[in-house]
Amino acid sequence: MIDMTVVELSRLQFALTAMYHFLFVPLTLGLSFLMAIMESVYVMTGRDVWRRMTLFWGVLFGINFAMGVATGIVMEFQFGMNWAYYSHYVGDIFGAPLAIEGLMAFFLEATFIGLFFFGWHRLSKVQHLVITWLVALGANFSALWILVANGWMQNPVGAVFNPDTMRMEITDFMAVIFNPVAQAKFVHTVSAGYVTGAIFVMSVSAFYLLRGRHRDIARRSIAVAASFGLASALCVVVLGDESGYAATEHQKMKLAAIEAMWHTEAAPAGFTVIGLPDQAGQHNRFEVKIPWLMGLIATRSLDGEIPGILELVERAEHRIRGGQLAYAALKRLREDRTDTAARAAFDAHWSDLGHALLLKRYREDILAASEAEISQAALDTVPRVAPLFWTFRIMAGIGFYLIAFFAYAFWRTTRHRVEHGRRFLWIALWSLPLPWIAIECGWFVAEYGRQPWAVEGVLPTFYAASGIALKDILISLGGFVVIYTGLAIVAAKLMLKAIGKGPDVLAPPAGDGAPAAVDDRVPDREGLPLLAADDLDPTPAARG
Template sequence: MIDQTVVELSRLQFALTAMYHFLFVPLTLGLSFMIAIMESVYVMTGKDVWRRMTLFWGVLFGINFAMGVGTGIVMEFQFGMNWSYYSHYVGDIFGAPLAIEGLMAFFLEATFIGLFFFGWNRLSKVQHLTVTWLMALGTNLSALWILIANGWMQYPVGAVFNPETMRMEVVDFAAVLFNPVAQAKFVHTVSAGYVTGAMFVMSISAFYMLRGKHRDLARRSFAVAAAFGLLASISVAVLGDESGYAASEHQKMKLAAIEGMWETQPAPASFTAFAIPDQQAQRNHYEVHIPYVMGLIATRSLDQEIPGILELVERAEQRVKGGQIAYAALQRIRADKNDVEAREVFDRHWQDLGHGLLLKRYRDDIGNATPEEIAQAAVDTVPTVAPLFWTFRAMVGIGFYLIGFFAVAFYFSCRNNFEDKKLFLKIALWSLPLPWIAIECGWFIAEYGRQPWAVDGVLPTFYAASGLALYEILASLIGFVAIYTVLMVIEIKLMLKAIGKGPDQVLPALQASMNVPADAASKS
C-alpha cells in the first residue's frame, strides 16, 4: 500500500504544475489566431499599422509561448516519476496522443514560429501569412491531442484490459480519437483560450488609450478583440452546454456532484442556483432552484430524470462487487493462462475491475472484503461536493459577465466611440484576470470532479501513484513550485516591460535582432 500522504502530495504537485502551465496555454491559443487575423488585414489592405500590430502582439505571443514550452515539457516527466503505475497501466493509450502531439503539433508550431519572426524579409506577404496561419493551426493541434489524452482519462473508450500483460491496451484508436468527451473538451477549451486572447488584447489596448499612447494600434486592436471576443465568449457558452450534455451521458457522478444533487431528480430537473451542500448529512441547505434548466442542459429534454448521488453510489456498490469477481478471475488466469472458465468470467466482468480495485485502499485480499468495506468503496466514488458546486458557479458567472462585456465592447466598437468611454476602458483593464480565473476553475472541475479516479472507472488515483518516499515527493514539489514561480515572475516582467515600452520601442529592437531593416519589413 502506498502512503496516502505521498498520493495526495503527488496530486498536489501535478495540480500546481498543470495550473501553472495553463496560465500560458490559453493566451497562446487566443493570440495566435488574432495575430493571423491582423496579418490577413495587412496583406489585404497593405496598411503598415496592421503589420506593426502583427509584430507587436507577436512579440508578446513569443514570450508567452517560450514560457508555455518550459512549463509544459516538465509535466510529462511526472508521469514516469510520480505516476509510474499509471504509466504502466494505461501508457499504451495515453502515450499515443502525447507522442502525436509532439510530432504533428509542437514541431509544426515551433517551426512556423521561427519562420514568423525571421521570415519577414525572406518571404512574400502571402507566404508569410501562410506561415502565420500554420503557426495558429499548430497551436490548436497541440491542444487537440493533449485534450484527446485527457478526455480518455475522463471517459476511457477504445481500450480493453489484457490479463496477460496486466495493462489497458488500444483496440479502437478511432474511438479514442473521436471520444465525445474529448471533442467537447477541445472545442470548449480552445474557445476559452480565444476569449483569453481577446481580453488580453483589449485590456492592453484600453491601457494605451487611457494613457493616450499608440492610439492607431490600440484602436484597431480593440476593435478586433471586441468582435473576436464576442464570438468566442458566445461559443464558450454554447460549447459548455455540449460539455454538460457529455457529462450527463458519461460522467454522471461528476454532474451530480457539481449540482449537489443527492436525490434523483424527476423530469424536468431544475438547476440549483444557490445552496449550501452538506456532504455529511447528504443534503443541501437554503436551496434556490430554476425550473427546467438542468433537464435541458443535461438531457436536452423535459421528460428524462437525472440520477442523484445516492442512486449512483448504489450502482457503484454493485460494480465493486462485480470488480471482486473480475479480480478473482484475473488471479486464476495469472495462475493458469489456459483456464477457459476464468477467462469467460473475466470477460463478463472486466469493466468492473477498476471499481474492485477501490477496495485495495482497505485490504489487499479484496475478495474477502466485508460488506462495510464494499459500501465504503462505493461511497469513495463521490468527490467532495462543495468545492465543485461553488467553483462551477463561479466559472459560469464569469462566463456570462464576459459575454455581456464583449457585447458592450462590440457595440461601442461599431459606433466607433469607445475612446470616449473612460469608465468602460478602465473596466476592460481590470477585467484582464477573469478569463484565467474561469479557465482554472474549469480545469479544477474537470480534474477534481473525476476523483477518486486517475482514469474514470478504470484506475483509482491512489493505485496509480509511484511508491516514492515522502521526502522525495516533498523535495520535487518544493523544487517545482520554486522554479515555476520564478518562470511566472520572469514572464510577467517581460510582458510588462514590452507593454511599457510599446510598439515604438519594441518593434525597432525586434527588427534589429532579426536583421530586418524597417523599410524592408514594411515592403515584405
C-alpha cells in the same frame, strides 16, 4: 497499505504544475489567431499599421509561447516520476496522443514560429501570412492531441484490459480520437483560449488609450478583439453546454456533484442556482432552484432523468461486487491461462475491475473485503461536493459576464466610441484576470470532479501513484514551487517590459524606424480618426 500522504502530495504537485502551465496555453491559442487575423488585414490592405500590430502582439505571443513550452515539458516527466503505475497501466493508450502531439503539432508550431519572427524580409506577404496561420493551426492541433489524451482519462473508450499483459491496451484508435468527451473538451477549451487572447488584447489596448499612447494600434486592436471575443465567448457557453451533455452520458457522478444533486429528481430536474451543500448530511441548505432547467440542459428533453449522488453510490457498490468477480477470475487466469471458464467470467465483468480496485485502499486481499469496506469504497466515488458546486458557478458567472462585456465592447466599436468612455476602458483593463480565473476553475471542475479516478472507472488515483518515499516527493514539490515562482517572476517582467516599450519599439514602422506617414484616417462623428481610408479600399492602388 497505501501511503495516502504521498498520493495527495503527488496530486498537489501535478495540480500546481498543470494549472501553472495552463496560464500560458489559452493566451497562446488566442493570440495566435488574433495575429493571423491582423496579418490577413495587412496583406489585403497593405497598411503598415496592421503589420506593426501583428509584430507587436507576436512578441507577446513569443514570450508566452516560450514559457508554456518550459512549463509543459516538466509535466510529462511527472508521469514517470510520481505516476509510474499509471504510465505502466495505461501508457499504451495515453502515450499515443502525446507522441502525436509532439511529432505533428508541437514541431509544426515551433518550426514555423521561427519563420514568423525572422521571415518578414525573406518571404513575400502571402508566404508570411501562410506561416502565421500555420503557427495558429499548430497551436490548436497541439491542444487537440493533449485533450484527446485527457478526454480518454474522462471516458476510456477504444481500449480493454489484457489479462495476459496486465495492462490496458488500445483496440480502436479512431474511437479514442473521436471520443465525444475529448471532442467536447477540445472545442470548449480552445474557445476559452480565444476569449483569453481577446481580453488580453483589449486590456493592453485600453491601458494604452488611458495613457494616450499608440492610439492607432490600440483602437484597431480593440475593434478586432471585440468582435473575435464576442464570437468566442458565445461559443464557450454553447460548447460548454455540449460538455455538460457529454458528462450526463459518461460522467454522471461528476455532474451530480457539480449540481449537488443528492437524490434523483423527477424529470426534468431543477437547477440549483445557489445553496450550501452539506456532504455529511447529504442535503443542501438555503438552496434556490429553477424548475426544469437542469433537466433541459443536461438531457435536452423533458423526460430524461438525471441520477442523484446516492443512487450512483448504490450503482458503484454493485460494480464493486462485479469487479470482485473479475478479480477472482483474473487470479485464476494468472495461474492457468487456458482456464476458459475463468476467461469467460473475466470477459463478462472486466469493465468493473477498476471499481474493485477501490478496495485496495482498505485491504490487500480485495476478495476478503467486508460489507462495511465495500460500502465505504462505494462512498469514495463521491468527490467533495462543495468545492465543485461553487467553482462551477464562479466559472459560469464569469462566462456570462464576458459575453455581456464583449457585446458592449462590440457595440462601442461600431459606434466609433472606444476612446470616449474612460469607464469602459477601466472595465476592460480590470477584466484582464477573469478569463484565467474561469479557465482554472474549469480545469478544477474537470479534474477534481473525476476523483477518485485517475482514469474514470478504470484506475483509482491512489493506485496509479508511484511508491516513492515521502521525503522525495517533498523535495521535488519544493523544487517545483521555487522554480515555477522564479519563472512566474521572469514571465511577468518580460511581458510588462514588452508592453511598456510598446509597438513603436518592438514593431517600428517600415523603413527601419522612419517616421510614420501622415495620418490620413477617416474621422469619426466626433472628429477623432478611427480607420484609415485605404483600410476599407480594396483597390490595388490603395493596397500599394
